[in-house]
Amino acid sequence: MTLLVVDRLTKRFGGVAAARDVSFTLAAGEMLAIIGPNGAGKSTTFNMVGGQLKPDSGSVTLAGRPITGLPARAIWRAGVGRTFQVAQAFVSMSVAENVQMALVSRHGRSRSLFTDTRRLYRDEALELLGEVGLRAEADRPVAELAYGDVKRVELAVALASRPKLLLMDEPTAGMAPRERGGLMALTARVARSQGIGVLYTEHDMDAVFGHADRVLVLVRGEIIASGPPEAVRADAQVRQVYLGEAGAAAALRARRKAVA
Structure with a gap:
């Protein structure tokens, strides 16, 4: 089932087209x-x-509903969750409390002086933490966690809104190499079991070609390739773009070494 339809999105900053007629679809799961x-x-x-x-x-x-240009908060209410390149979490709170705060927001409960949010929706928070493998860490302060586990807390917080669509901005950024595959495999498993569409940007090619169902390649604001990972990996234009970028970086390093 088609969940997300993006049709000819264009954005200019001054005379520069940062995105030009970008179109794609995304299915549930x-x-x-x-x-x-x-x-x-x-x-x-x-x-x-x-x-x-x-x-x-x-x-x-999104799911047949136009969301073009709506404020981020309205888009979140429409069923879009998000994680960020730098993990967003309340480090002074426990793991469970972070998820409970998200659940309080989803359920529309007011955070008045007379409401102890630590008592609200704990069972639901523990269930979500179980989905991301952190139930045993529920009462630990987030500040004590390894960064890879903070990323899992952020994923649980995003799932607390019961999203139809999950946007993940550089999900493995800052993570140790051994942790990256685990987070992406977890995300794929949750997405497929719950029918959540996942749209993510990523620089780590293992996280892309090892876990994406499809890959979309942008260059200068335009799509140059789209399809299954192996087809995109073999695309001559894509290879030229990435090999060219790698060659330019290698030449710059050589010049710097020569100057030194």
């Missing part, structure tokens, strides 16, 4: 990765879908 070199338009596209940027033209439809 599907993992779609957006990749591209720096300045390709990944973040711009991502933020137009999430409501952080308003497109100049084009449309975004």
Whole structure:
């Protein structure tokens, strides 16, 4: 079932088109990765879908409902969860309390002076923590966790809103290599079991080609390739873009070494 339809999204900053006629679809339970070199338009596209940027033209439809240009809060209410490149969590609170705060917001409960949020929705929070493998850490302060586990807390917080669509901005950024595959495998398992569409940007190619169902490649704001990971990996234009970028980086390192 098609969950997300992005149609000809365009965004300009001055005379520069950061995204130009970007179109794609995403099915429920599907993992779609957006990749591209720096300045390709990944973040711009991502933020137009999430409501952080308003497109100049084009449309975004979620489960048949137009959400184009709505504020981020309204898009969250429509069923879009999000994680960030730098994990967002209340480090002074326990793991469970972070998830409980998200549940309080979802259920519309007021945080008055007379409400002890630590007592609200604890069982539901523990269930969510079980889904991400952190139930045993429920009462630990987030500040004591390894960064990879903080990323899992953030995922549980995002799932607390029961999203139809999950946006993940560089989900493995800052994580140790051995932790990256675990987080992405967990995300894929949850997405498929709950029918959540996942749209993510990522620089780590193992996280892309090892876990995405489809890959979308942007260069200078335009899609140059889209399809299953192996087809995209073999695409001549994609290889040229990435090999060219790698070659330029190697030449720059050589020049710096020569100057030194």
